[in-house]
Amino acid sequence: MIEVTTLTQSFGKKTVLDNISLKLEKNEVCALVGRNGAGKSTFISCLLGLLPSKTGSIKINGKERSKKTTWKNEIAYLPEKFMLYPSLTGYENMLFFAKASKGIVDEQRVKEILTSVRLWEDKDSHVKGYSKGMLQRLGLAVTLYQDSDIIILDEPTSGIDPIGRREILEILRDLKGKTILLSSHHLDEIRQLCTHVAYLEDGKITKYPVDEFVELQHLGGI
Ligand SMILES: Nc1ncnc2c1ncn2[C@@H]1O[C@H](COP(=O)(O)OP(=O)(O)OP(=O)(O)O)[C@@H](O)[C@H]1O
Structure with a gap:
């Protein structure tokens, strides 16, 4: 389980994540969505403990990161280019x-x-x-x-042809009992794979059930 509470992250005067909160439960597959520069990579870096946050807290399986707890065993991360x-x-x-x-x-x-x-x-x-x-x-x-409880994937199907993408989606769909967060720009794969969408815009994050997000997109609300 991932629990982010009132997290703010800035670079100089630019606030990229503005007091955001997000909870992801076991068995949820959540797409992290936002325009280029919205802060997706920044958010992932915070979750991985690569960027120290000045305010707010991040708990992974109920534990805050400390010198003793690094979440190394809790989170598995696949960068876009491994x-x-x-x-x-x-x-x-x-x-x-x-x-x-x-x-x-x-x-x-x-x-x-x-x-x-x-x-x-x-x-x-x-x-x-x-x-x-x-x-x-x-x-x-x-x-x-x-074999971590939490899997974070950065654009796992980027640059891959439709058959290759389908193979990756099938593998991810077969995973059970995990909390999965993946950044993606593909609405079709989000619809096929994800239970939720975390939408980043103007430094704020909103979590939607996937059907609601897809409907809002069709209506032009996002
Ligand atoms: N180390 C850094 N120093 C200064 N500014 C940064 C740094 N990292 C990111 N930023 C800025 O923070 C903002 C968010 O960047 P980020 O890379 O998190 O966005 P993103 O949503 O992952 O974008 P993309 O979809 O293009 O990968 C951008 O304006 C970027 O220029």
């Missing part, structure tokens, strides 16, 4: 990142996850030969290996 090792195979990349995140590698779990993202057949191919969709699915596999 750096993989091109001269290693998909499997070798998985082993590398699995070891880096957990210390030990559970090879059975690696197999399950590579199968779930439909890369088991291609696991021994070098990543430099992967398509954009395959690279993104491998990034997703690395993210899922962490």
